[in-house]
Amino acid sequence: MRWRLTLLVAATTSAVVLAFLIPLTLLLRSLAEERTLATVTADATNLAQIAANYGATGAAAELENTENPLGTVSVFLPDGDVLGAEVGDDSANIDKAKRGLAFTNREDGHAVVYAPALTTEGAYIVRTEVSGDELHRGVGRASWILGALGTLLLALSVGAADTLARRLSDPIKDLAAAADSIRDGRLDIRSPEHGPPEVVAMAGALNRLSARIEQLLISERESVADLSHRLRTPVTALRLDVESITDPELAQRIEEHVATLERTVNAVVQDARRPVKANVTSRCDVAALVGERVAFWSALADEQGRSLRTWLPSRPTWARIDTVELTDVVDVLIDNVFAHTEEGVPLEVTVNTNAAHEIVLAVQDGGPGLPGADVVARGHSNAGSSGLGLDIVRRAAIASGGRLELGRSRLGGAKVQVVLSPAETRTRERMRQRRSSAGGGLTDRLRKLTKIGSSS
DSSP states (O other): OOHHHHHHHHHHHHHHHHHHHHHHHHHHHHHHHHHHHHHHHHHHHHHHHHHHHHHTTTTTTGGOOOOBBEEEEEEETSSSSSESSSOOOOOOOHHHHHOOOOOOOETTTTEEEEEEEEOOOOOEEEEEEOOOOOOOOOTTHHHHHHHHHHHHHHHHHHHHHHHHHHHHHHHHHHHHHHHHHHHOOTTTTOOHHHHHHHHHHHHHHHHHHHHHHHHHHHHHHHHHHHHHHHHHHHHHHHHHHHHHHOOHHHHHHHHHHHHHHHHHHHHHHHHSSSSSSTTSOEEEEEEHHHHHHHHHHHHHHTTTTOEEEEEEOSSSEESSOOOOOOHHHHHHHHHHHHHOOTTOOOOOEEEEEEESEEEEEEEEESSSSSSOOOGGGGTTOOOSSSOOOOHHHHHHHHHHTOOEEEEEOSSSSSSEEEOOOOOOOOOHHHHHHHHOOOOOOOHHHHHHTOOOSOOO
């Protein structure tokens, strides 16, 4: 916008300046010619009269050395002699001048002035040839001055236009930066309210919207936290009831289920009370975290006789996702393999970067594969589980700007790929923060409110 306005003003000013300077330069050229010719004509007329006077006294030869600083002078006497500069055949114009007419001929960029003085002896004619340089003396300098003034005017107009455009565009840039920050979930960011009245009104509306959304999110999180907190009482009562079960094996199994339920409730409470902007600018080294989680699951893989292979890049692979959230994603994907395949089925975990510089986390197994394309649907499961696992993975991928891809593994079973957006470098992040006097994914944050720590 800024450059477009500046270029528009520059083009308009250039057109105006050219429309003014070109006719003015031509006018100056014409005025210079008229001024020079008027001066030369007056001098030639005077000289012709002087020549006539000298001729009456017989001293016309004394005009031999007469000079005119504006042109080359020749004096034609009544007897046909020529004093001064030699000229070629110009009899037609000389005969015309002998009739007593003073006139000017323009030829090939120069001019010739004829001024006669009639006497009883005949006509004394002064012929003055004026070169093009003399005709246009001073025009070049005046043109340079006009050009400099036009350039100065253009520069001043462009400078003023750039200043005005910056005053218009900078508030809009600040507004866009604030909107981007709000999109990323930084709901505490406020757009500076400056600039044109329309932009100020828009910034105020955006700030009020951001504040309202932040209030709604906080209220919703508190509601979820309160609900989860209420669940702790019946869970505690259930744990006490388990102690009254006489069958040790049944009691242990139910105790494990109660412990899992209690951990899930605690996770919901903790996630609900997490600050609204907790995961906004988070970045995580995917390769390092996947390596840690694979090491954690390797003990269970060894116990079940599974081959757990990994391929991780040696360099850090930073993705725009929270560490806790990525931990849940990796655990869900690996746990799905353990839960839905037979013991001894191999699995493979890889991390790489695709052509679009996105981080790709892939988990493959040698099991029977996925039962259908609807396994990602929330609450859907063909294995008796809650059906939330892959939905959690999908929502986490989308929240990071990525996606979830399902396919057939080269091991013969399922292949689940989580594509994550690369994280901004710290330098870029600081530059972005500086551009915004205050700091997008609102839908992503709303989705996190319903996150439940279970897998499909």
